[in-house]
Amino acid sequence: MRLLLVEDDTLLAETLSDVLRLDNHHVTAIAEGDEARRLLSAPDHGQDLVLLDLNLPGCNGLEVLAALRQHDKETPVLILTARGAIEDRVQGLDLGADDYLAKPFALDELEARVRALLRRHTRSTALQVGNLDFDSLSQRFTLVGETLNLPPREQRLLGYLMRHAGEPIDKTRLAEEAFAGEALGDNAIEVYVHRLRRRLSGSGVELRTIRGLGYLLESV
Amino acid sequence: MRLLLVEDDTLLAETLSDVLRLDNHHVTAIAEGDEARRLLSAPDHGQDLVLLDLNLPGCNGLEVLAALRQHDKETPVLILTARGAIEDRVQGLDLGADDYLAKPFALDELEARVRALLRRHTRSTALQVGNLDFDSLSQRFTLVGETLNLPPREQRLLGYLMRHAGEPIDKTRLAEEAFAGEALGDNAIEVYVHRLRRRLSGSGVELRTIRGLGYLLESV
């Protein structure tokens, strides 16, 4: 998932980013309120969750929140605030924040809240390539009616390829985006592609190699 | 029924818990506002009624209520507040509380209000997975016609899994949502899954494990 972290304390921002990346999220960190507001004002900002410090240089966190909520009521916002600023918190919930966390907080707790928010807001999306289906709610792949039971890494790979079906994706990009931040061996991707192919064989869905360009998922 | 009691006065909390337990309720007592909020923020917190003191450490009772009502308009909330704090009372009812009781109150009266609220809000919902049924009114499981008598923890686990049948749920999530706030050992969930499986064996309902993803309840 893509998280936007808006936090001016550089040290804290670093720590949080690290922790969240270990949970397999793609974290973008921003220190400036104005910049955050600009970014979130785009109709399609592409973030799945916003972590928002209220005490910001440039522009107050509540302003950022208000700007976001003007056109986007969906994306969950988790507010990070100093303990005791009660009116801020109430105001935040009023403005459409989804949860808040008082500083200082335990990292475990942050992770738990993020999990909960993402879970609550993740809408079920269905993908389809030929007769291969993916349902994001149950995280299940279905191939010609049969449920495909994939181990986590194959799942991540296939999920990514389905989301970009018809588009060739090279190994570098797969390593960076499908397996963001995870350690991988030299030919790990090749091995996973191979394992996926074995499962998909004879199903009408093909995982083609385009030399020099990458892999491509398509229905024959 | 499951009641959540949010009250910082330990002595009072003890007394109330005892009384309510004598009425055959499962009472969870919490003294911290923040903890209560966290617990109730889960989309599936599993409580049937919340008794809420307004004057709390950590986070105001009204905040707890606001956070709960953000996503859950159903669960009834009974506010406990000091006599005379009228504006609190009004605000509470505004925010979606269902009833209110001024301290000090007679225990009889508390019991009566709780009965009334539960009666008013308890709708019978029936769940079914294969030939396993659950009736939320009587809190009873029925398997192939036979009543299934489960200890509390297995009941909570199976109930949660039934409400999310067909969806794989990992151990973290089970600990956070099915057993919200309760302390659990490392492999507690595994043990409970094992015990449930023993009971379900040969009934046409299966509790499958999907490595790395979680557990999944389904009919074979």
Next chain:
DNA sequence: CAGGAACTGGCAGCAACCTTACAATTCTGT
């Protein structure tokens, strides 16, 4: 056809999960 890139199968290590046993605790009826 030479060299690099991608493919394949096997295997050892490891983490996730299962199972069992037993101790600690709580519930129950007398």
Next chain:
DNA sequence: ACAGAATTGTAAGGTTGCTGCCAGTTCCTG
């Protein structure tokens, strides 16, 4: 209040299957 039963927590050891790596092969491309 007590004994016995049921439930719950914890630890230990076993099993499964995912994962990463390697070595050998095949396939492309210049």
